[in-house]
Amino acid sequence: MDSLYLLIPVALVFVAVGIKLLLWAIDNGQYDDLDKEAWRILADEQKADTSNRDSNGGEDSK
Amino acid sequence: MIAASGLESFYQQRTAYSERPAEAEFSLNDQYLIYDDPDMAQRFCQREDNGSVTARLLLGGITCAACTWLIEQSLGPVPGVHSALVNLEQSRLDICFDPTQLKLSEIFSRVESLGYRPRPFHASTQREQMSAEYRRDLRRLGVAGFGMMQVGMFAVALHAGDIQGIEEQYQGLLRGFSLLVSSFVVYYSAGTFFTTAWRHLRQGALVMDLPVALAIGLAWLASAWATVSGTGQVYFDSVVMFTFFLLLGRFLEARVRQKHSLTWFDAESTLPDAVSCQQGGQWVTVPRTQVVAGDVVLLRPGETIPVDAEVVGGTSAVREDTFNGEHLPRAVVVGDTVFAGTINVEGALEARVLGSYLESRLAALQQSVEVAQTAKPQLARLADRVASWFVAVILLVTSATALAWMQIDSSQALWIALSVLVISCPCALALATPAALTAAAGSLRGSGVIVRGENALEALSRSSHLLFDKTGTLTEGKLGLATVQLLADVDQDQVLAIASSLQRWSNHPISLVFQDIAEAPGFQDIHYHLGQGLSGQRQGLQYRMGSDTFCRQLCATLPPAPDAPLYWVALCDEHRALAWIGLNDRVRPEAREVIDDARAGGLQVGLLTGDSSAQGPLLAEELGIADVHTGLEPQQKMAQVQRLQEAGAVVSMVGDGLNDAPVLSLADASFAVAGATDLARTQADFVIVGGDLRAVISTWRKARACRRIILQNFGWALGYNLSAIPLAAMGYIPPWAAAIGMSLSSLLVVANSLRLNRQPSR
Structure with a gap:
């Protein structure tokens, strides 16, 4: 003890x-913004989407 | 449900997004060019060390998280943008960009092309205060939560020790650490109760925080003394748990309200920032703040007038619903004065500026809103009224107990008196109101009513008068077709088709009436005559539509307009008068029901309108309102409400326009209906989102139900205290029973409040 x-x-x-x-x-x-964060999990999926596209775009331009 | 609909819109936006590149399809709006001026920009931008600039924009029209997603995703890939973050609760966009690649005007235009209204974000002290308060509350709550877990663990060991037996050194150890943790919680989290109670006590007011502070303070002191002296009983767990529950209740209640508070809105932000000003014979776009009295500005049709000015060229009509709530414009000619915040409807005007914003009529309106805020009578809260006599009773009972035990067994007297204080802990009592208000606000939001006012539900439940604005509140706020009086051998459809094809060429509010009516083919050469009407040609015949005199010039046989108090428009051709078309502002279909219900519920119904025409009394008669006041300026509306309040009435007001903002702010409880102006929304305690006026009555019923629940909660909390106090006074209640009893009674209060969440059965 x-x-x-x-x-x-x-x-x-x-x-x-x-x-x-x-x-x-x-x-x-x-x-500070409890409402948006609840939605972020849904938005992330698209974010990955666009960043992929962005990186593709970046490669194209190179 | 929301998630499902939100997701759908996500995917819609997503497909729309991938189909077109972000760089395309936006046009630079000239109006935003002024923000490229460094002086204008530095007020809401911050230059970082690496040369990038962070700008803060206030966005109008953001309603949900999908909007923030759309904005962030659309701005993110724009070349030159480092990061774009939207804060939903403040409707604020923080965008970090490279000023060499991207201009501010382009960002503004892009945001606008997404369908939001960007404005520079100016930090206001009120807004800063609100977010600081929010953080402070959250910190207190977090600390109390951690403390509660820790002290709770020690308490379990201590209570078990009470029952099984515990060595004195370990009891001392556990109590010592409990004292340590709870001291911090009491100091950090519960400090707010002490300061509020003390502040009100100095002014002679007994508020709910006083018994709370007493209970926390004394229970903590007694337990601390018990720990140091090694005698008596400790109540650290009750103290900390009580603190946490109360902070949680208040935090949730405040959050429900703050979520939709727009207290930072001011009338000036409705004015355009860019103004076309005449300088050296040319029109140049300058910031509004740089325009001084004597400058000549150009007011284009369809735009909001930026300054108070005297017309020096052109004729037009201005919509002044800002000041009188009416939607029909007032015709202006050279020499007339136009006011900032009104809308120029018909033609371009040249006008000489009369003064800065601060001297304008709009600023005066804003000022009366602020005056109203301070003049609003403070209704005593139910909780505070209960608290005042609760304190007295508790102190009396405690002293009586102490005195009685002095006679019986003086060594026990102190401890028993203290246990009475702790048992009578007003946790359930203090939770009674916030729990019920939070539940009621949540339920109302489900039915399309946003609760913003702090004390609004209580005030509403006690209101004796229900006052309405006319235009836009009891009526739909836009003109509609009332009647067509045919003057020749034509059928009504034909007349309306002709009217419709002529009105296509007008942007006067009247033209909206004919928007959905099929046009008559074959019209040519249609002209819009400012302030008079329209003319056109079809199959060799001249047609005219508009005012009495305008049509009579073409067709002298036009009879005078019928007597009925409608807005009459004439239609004629070269040879004959065709029709008088009567327009009016249609009464909302549910208005009658709402007013009947309100009267059946014992409310005095009244009408306060800025309209001075015969429409007001007529409408009142139709709806059965006896108390009618017409032609009121915003300040006169305030005076009316103030008069009622001085006579002891509790006044609820329903309105929509900018001109209603001061009176909404003054009334004890107020509603802004759907489509209300931003300023009216910010002043109203309730915002009706759905557009159905019946929500006023259902909210009123909910407020009454809420009051009933609060009274039940008080009844229970007091009943619990009344039955527990005698037991405590006789020395029968150990600390663990006190802790359980307190939690159970609080839970019961919360559960009872949740009944408000049920939708009303009709």
Whole structure:
């Protein structure tokens, strides 16, 4: 049971890191637009599509 | 459903996109050339170190994520664009581009060609504040969430220890760490409750945050003392959980509202940024802000007039629905004044500028909106009224308990008094309102009504008066064919076909009436006479359509217009008068039902209109409205509502026009109907998207239901407290039972509120 003296502080460090990460993400604006992000997964498919086409276009021009 | 329809549009856009290259098919709009001017550009652009420029544009007309996708995808491959990102919640496009390859005017034109209205994005303090507040709320919520998980784990161990037995050193350890974590949560997340409660307390107001702050503060203090002294009981888990639940409830409620808030809209942004100004005998395009009094500007037909000006050349008609809500234009000739924000309908005008935007009539309108915002009476919230006596009762009961236990067993007195405070924790009470409001707003959105106002549902449920605007609200806001009075031996279809073919050549609002009517073939030589009407030739016969005098010049036998209060247009040929065509603004088919329902529900119905013609009283009579005020300026509408409010009425207002914006902002609860101007939308508490006026009544019913649910929630929360407090006062409730009881009562309140999500059964 003495391990509690070590494990609980370790857990708290993890929590502190988690909170820090979350706050960083919020301040970075990652949560500013919750609506669009929900759609991004749908848009990505097309994005890959166009980037393929773009890279093709790039090769053509070379 | 949304996902399905959204996906469809994705694929439609996608095929459309791959069929044509992004570079093609857009035309540079001259109007945007002024943004290439560095002075104009630097106000919304930022130059990066590597030479690229980041511009921020505000986009009008963005409604869903598919729009953001379309814009990002269309602009992304344009040569010179490094990145294009759309922020949906702020309708903002951040575009990073290479200024040597691409001009701003081209970006504007491209966005416009996609069907959106680009404007420079100017950061406003209000907008900054809103996004800062949003982030702050989210940070608090996140910290409280992490803290709740951590303290909850310790609490499980502690509660288990209470039952099974636990060594004192481990209990001390767990309590110590709980104290550590919860202190941080109370300081970081719950701080807002303390500051709000204190701020209101200093003004002598008891708000819901006060019992909340008391419960959190005292429970935390007591638990901290118990931890330090090694006696008594700890309530850290309750404190943190309570904080998290409350923050979550409020965050969700705020989000539902903020999602559609457009508080940053101002009237000036409706004006065009580019103006044709006469300089040295030539017309040059200059930014609107550089035009000064005395300059002569060119006002083209179809454009919004950018400044208040006096006409010095040309004749035309201007649509002034901005100020009076009417859609029929006013004829203007040399010497008349035209106002910024109105629309020039017929012909080009030359006009001398009278002053800057700040001196214009539109700015005055905007100002009265701001005045109205501060003049709006604050209705006391139900929650705050409950809170005020709740605090008193709790403090009384706690003191009584403490006193009683002093007599019985003074060593227990402190702990039992504290457990009373924690048990009476107003979590369910504080959640009662936000949970119900969030559920009601969600349900309303499903039926096409967006809730924007903070206190609007409560105010609406208590409203005693329901006032309507006329044009565009009770009526459809556009002219329609009312009657045709034939004057010769022709049939009606023929008359309408002739009218239709003549009206093709006009851009006066009247022409819209005839848009869907088949034309009569064979017309030639059609001319549009400004402010008078149209003339044309067919099979050797001259035809004229328009005003009384204009037609009489061709056909002297034209009888005077019939008496009925309609908008009459004459049609004649060389030999005979053909018809008088009566037009009017049609009443919405559901208007009658809405007004009957409102009256049946005990609301006083009234009509406030800017129209001074006989149409107002006539319509009121038709719909059975007794209280009618016509010919009102925006400020006079405000005065009417203010008079009612001073007499103690709670006023709801339904409107649509820019001229309704101040009164919408002043009313206790307000609706903007479909097609309302942006400024009216920003001031309204509810925006009806679907275009069905019946939504006013269904929203009102929902608001009443919401109030009922809130009262039920209060009833339950108080009932729970009332039954638990005696037990706590007798010293029977251990901390774990307090925590469970609190969570269960909160869950019940939330579940009860969710009943509002059910669609009304008709």
